[in-house]
Amino acid sequence: MSSIVTKFGGSSVADRIQLEKIKGIIAKDERRKYVVVSAPGKRFQNDNKITDVLYLTYASKEQNLPYDQLLQVVEDRFLAIAANLGSKVDVKKEMDVIRGEMEKGCSKDYIASRGEFLTAMLVADYLGFEFVDAEGLILFDEKGKMLVEETNKALDDELKKHDKAVIPGFYGSYLDGTIKTFSRGGSDITGSVVARAVKADVYENWTDVSGFLMADPRIVDNPKPINHITYMELRELSYMGASVLHEDAIYPARMAGIPINIRNTNAPEDPGTMITAEVGDRDPETIVTGIAGKKDFTVISMYKANMSSKRSFIRRILGILEDYSCSFERIPSGIDTVSVIIPGQDIGGRLEEMMDTFKERLNPDSIEADEHVSMIATVGWGMSKRPGVAARLFTAIANADINLRLIEQGSSEVNIIIGVANNDYEKAIRAIYNEFSVEA
Numbered sequence: 001m002s003s004i005v006t007k008f009g010g011s012s013v014a015d016r017i018q019l020e021k022i023k024g025i026i027a028k029d030e031r032r033k034y035v036v037v038s039a040p041g042k043r044f045q046n047d048n049k050i051t052d053v054l055y056l057t058y059a060s061k062e063q064n065l066p067y068d069q070l071l072q073v074v075e076d077r078f079l080a081i082a083a084n085l086g087s088k089v090d091v092k093k094e095m096d097v098i099r100g101e102m103e104k105g106c107s108k109d110y111i112a113s114r115g116e117f118l119t120a121m122l123v124a125d126y127l128g129f130e131f132v133d134a135e136g137l138i139l140f141d142e143k144g145k146m147l148v149e150e151t152n153k154a155l156d157d158e159l160k161k162h163d164k165a166v167i168p169g170f171y172g173s174y175l176d177g178t179i180k181t182f183s184r185g186g187s188d189i190t191g192s193v194v195a196r197a198v199k200a201d202v203y204e205n206w207t208d209v210s211g212f213l214m215a216d217p218r219i220v221d222n223p224k225p226i227n228h229i230t231y232m233e234l235r236e237l238s239y240m241g242a243s244v245l246h247e248d249a250i251y252p253a254r255m256a257g258i259p260i261n262i263r264n265t266n267a268p269e270d271p272g273t274m275i276t277a278e279v280g281d282r283d284p285e286t287i288v289t290g291i292a293g294k295k296d297f298t299v300i301s302m303y304k305a306n307m308s309s310k311r312s313f314i315r316r317i318l319g320i321l322e323d324y325s326c327s328f329e330r331i332p333s334g335i336d337t338v339s340v341i342i343p344g345q346d347i348g349g350r351l352e353e354m355m356d357t358f359k360e361r362l363n364p365d366s367i368e369a370d371e372h373v374s375m376i377a378t379v380g381w382g383m384s385k386r387p388g389v390a391a392r393l394f395t396a397i398a399n400a401d402i403n404l405r406l407i408e409q410g411s412s413e414v415n416i417i418i419g420v421a422n423n424d425y426e427k428a429i430r431a432i433y434n435e436f437s438v439e440a
């Protein structure tokens with residue numbers, strides 16, 4: 001039977017006003033049968049996120065500091081929501097259970113998960129849906145890795161029994177029943193695994209923005225919304241996606257061929273962004289789907305004569321990065337040259353020391369480091385097999401008087417990556433956006 005899984009983020013469940021919006025959204029399409037919720041987020045700028053308060057509670061207990069007031073903040077927030085909704089849920093009783101577990105020395109994951117737990121109970125009661133706990137359904141092995149197939153089966157078996165259900169996001173349990181959370185923002189993953197298990201038509205991820213924008217609105221005025229993006233493009237634009245959708249939420253929906261629709265609880269009539277595997281019937285004139293970047297990379301470039309014929313040169317570079325626990329963003333290379341692009345924060349204050357290690361272990365003819373580099377990815381299916389796109393991009397950069405530090409094209413042909421000085425970052429994004437937003 002067809003169904004839609006809806007996941008509502010922290011701002012969508014922040015108070016009664018938001019929850020009323022959710023009710024309206026659910027009522028609009030009877031396929032919206034399975035609802036996944038986060039814990040209440042901020043209602044105003046200086047407000048607290050319930051999950052943050054719960055983590056703080058645990059940290060205080062660990063430091064032998066009083067934490068009662070913190071738990072009271074949590075209780076008051078849920079009591080207010082329950083009262084405003086006229087809920088039958090006994091928040092006080094649930095909070096007493098949590099207090100008891102705290103006294104017994106519960107785990108950090110247990111306490112962190114209680115925001116989603118209580119929210120799901122309240123939302124289920126308010127919508128007249130059943131509450132289905134994620135404990136015992138979303139399963140983790142002893143190393144904390146989700147057991148993908150076991151989870152799928154457990155969710156499928158259980159949710160079959162419920163026509164309409166609310167499931168708390170963010171957590172599941174180890175096989176022995178103890179609670180285990182995903183990383184922060186992990187309710188998105190819950191929504192995706194539930195969508196896979198019930199074979200949903202769509203996984204709707206409701207948040208407080210109308211999907212992805214072509215560029216960062218703090219840099220470009222009023223950027224165009226992205227109506228459609230493929231999983232692959234989104235991956236290439238990972239700098240941009242991270243704040244809207246948890247990276248690990250893509251895989252379960254993707255493997256089941258379920259589109260993800262990012263929607264805005266505060267503007268439910270907006271179509272949002274649809275994420276699918278295929279380009280479908282997207283306007284063929286759209287060349288660039290999105291532009292995203294990040295500052296503060298360090299580029300270490302090496303030259304060594306006949307590098308290409310030296311075996312294991314790249315392997316040894318990677319070995320050094322591993323020794324320093326550095327990730328690398330990309331490794332553009334030429335016949336006798338190679339650069340490694342490393343997030344500056346991974347290097348910390350160790351650049352000089354690392355340079356010495358590279359010299360010692362690789363003996364390059366020359367080596368130099370370029371700090372404060374920004375990487376910008378320009379991504380779009382329409383770029384592949386279309387001549388002249390790179391020329392337009394580089395001309396736009398040149399006309400803006402920006403010096404290009406490096407150029408890389410992903411092997412997928414849907415991505416052109418450039419490196420510019422941090423100081424030119426915003427200017428470069430605006431130049432690329434202005435060049436390509438006209439037809440996009």
Ligand code: ASP
Pocket residue numbers: 009010038039049051052115169170183184185186187188
């Ligand atoms: N409440 C959790 C967090 O703040 C999970 C989520 O909202 O997705 O990270």
